[in-house]
Amino acid sequence: MPTEDTHISLSRSLSEIVRELRSNWLALLSVDLLIKALVLVVAAPLTALAWRLYLVWTGQPLLTDAEIAGFFLHPLGWVALLLLGGVGVATVGIGLGAMVRVVASPEGGGMAGGIAAVVAAVMHGSTLFRVSAAVIGALVVTAAPFLIGGLVAFQSLLTAYDINYYLAEKPPAFYAAAAIIGGLLLGMMLVWLWLALRWSMSLPLIMLDAAGPLESLRRSAAMTRDRQWWLLRWGGVWLLTIWIVSSVLTAITVFVTRVVLDAAGDSLWSVVLLSGTAMGIWFIGQLLIALVISMSLAVCLLRTYRALGGTGQVVQEPREAAATRWFTLRPRRVAWWAVGAALVAGVTGLWAVQSVNLEDRVTITAHRGASLAATENTMAAFELAIEAGADFIELDVQETRDGVVAVVHDQDLLRFGGPATKVWDSTLEQLQAVNLTGDGIAANRVNSVPALSDVLESARDRIRVNIELKYYGHDIELEQRVIDLVERHQMVDQIVIMSLHAPAVQKVRELRPDWTVGLLAAKTFGDLSTADVDFFAVHHGLATRTFIRRAHTRGQEVHAWTVNDPVLMSSLISRGVDVLITDDPAAARQVLEERKALGFAQRVILDLTARLGLNR
Helix, strand or coil, X not given: CCXXXXXXXXXXXXXXXXXXXXXXXXXXXXXXXXXXXXXHHHHHHHHHHHHHHHHHHHCCCEECHHHHHXXXXXXXXXXXXXXXXXXXXXXXXXXXXXXXXXXXXXXCCHHHHHHHHHHHXXXXXXXXXXXXXXXXXXXHHHHHHHHHHHHHHHHHHCCCCCHHHHHHHCCHHHHHHHHHHHHHHHHHHHHHHXXXXXXXCHHHHHHHHCXXXXXXXXXXXXXXXXXXXXXXXXXXXXXXXXXXXXXXXXXXXXXXXXXXXXXXXXXXXXXXHXXXXXXXXXXXXXXXXXHHHHHHHHHHHHHHHHHCCCCCCCCCCXXXXXXXXXXXXXXXXXXXXXHHHHHHHHHHHHHHHHCCCCCCCCEEEEECCCCCCCCCCCHHHHHHHHHCCCCEEEEEEEECCCCCEEECCCCCCHHHCCCCCCHHHCCHHHHHCCCCCCCCCCCCCCCCCCEHHHHHHHHCCCCEEEEEECCCCCCCCHHHHHHHHHHHCCCHHHEEEEECCHHHHHHHHHHCCCCCEEEEECCCEECHHHCCCCEEEEEHHHCCHHHHHHHHHCCCEEEEECCCCHHHHHHHHHHCCXXXXXXXXXXXXXXXXXXXXXXXXXXXXHHHHHHCCCCC
């Protein structure tokens, strides 16, 4: 039975939570740092090992978008999801459980108490993993009917035409599917919320009462019976409070970081020190936000547990005394930590400075032409890309019913007001009868679907062409036809070919080993740079300094897509990307011109601004 403490006022409870945080902050901080180290040393390598084993099992050097989706539809993917999810949730449980143990201890114990709490939590790791795996399994089972229903709704309502048509035009079928799928997802989330409330006391039961896996779930369900609304109210207040505190801390961090960056002059050492300091401030700010969330959750969880009838007395272990002696704060130790912090700031600043590329050797690719200024994949868009100073135009190609290679992205032309007939069921003449601008004017060479042959003829010796091979399961000999057209127009040295479909890229490589080919990817697992390609066209989020450096070591280029924000463009250039793929080639060209006038310090600050997210 819940105790009378469940009826105490929220204001009194919040004040007591603040008091407990103030008295235990050092121990809680040590727990957080130790758990982050544990994740770095144990959890992350285990996850990487699991993916590596799967790559070995499949015989593939890497997994791109399609293979990743297929993995999670495979029974082995389900097992991996259960195991890795269990490890991940158990790791979070160890950290939160250690914090609960710290707060439950009458003395807290400072840093030593935090270390002892982490040791105790790790000792319960097996139980936490089994509970985590059981909870994830329950979530998957309860989600199955909702997800199947959503899949049926999607297949019934959103597969008649190209998905881009539904996203752009939003016909009644789109809203019907959105309502059905949204309702199903809402229902699933409500079921998950009910399960979360039902089992919310499992963690303190394990950490404080040494309950086993099944016992903790059973006792938690008994403790929370008929108390869901009360728990929901508490959770809502906690979320609102956390949102306010996090927003304030973020605003302060952004303000202080900008002040520090603005203080940097043209002196090399001031840039080094202040850029490192700015990154340190940003890191500490993000750390504080994460700490506030986890620490306050631990305090709320313990108070709720006791209010619902739990006792959970913590017995101090002898090892805590030894830890306390080592971690006692002394002035000399604090001074050494300060010196260490200054060295870290300097090294971080040097890293930030040396990582900025001072020589801009980037190429601009107009994504489907200048597609912000004209309809994508049309002669008009390609001409505007040339006028804007682009180095490449990027275009998508498919085969038509009459065997012509047409330049079109979607499966059909519904997004542009055309018929629902699929590209592979249409002739080029039928496709070119559609005015892609949607303004009612008769179609012409400028605003209709062009043949690849026409684009190559127009582009030869004026602009290079990046040809993306599109596959919707109806291609016949797309690779060979593209090769024949390129050779017929004598543009071998003016084109590159890429695709999201890795086998197609390898086929082009086999047919023409000397041609420049690339792999397109939005997400990947494994070492992407091991693929036998000349470049990678990746989402800009994958274009990290480490990835770029690894690719360049192997003599491969990195193309980042689709980049339309000027600050992000500049940051990617500083990282060393070889090609910017953008809808706005004129803006990219302007960024390059503006960077020519930037000094060393300005480039470092601009790069840090984008890296820390201060341009948002």
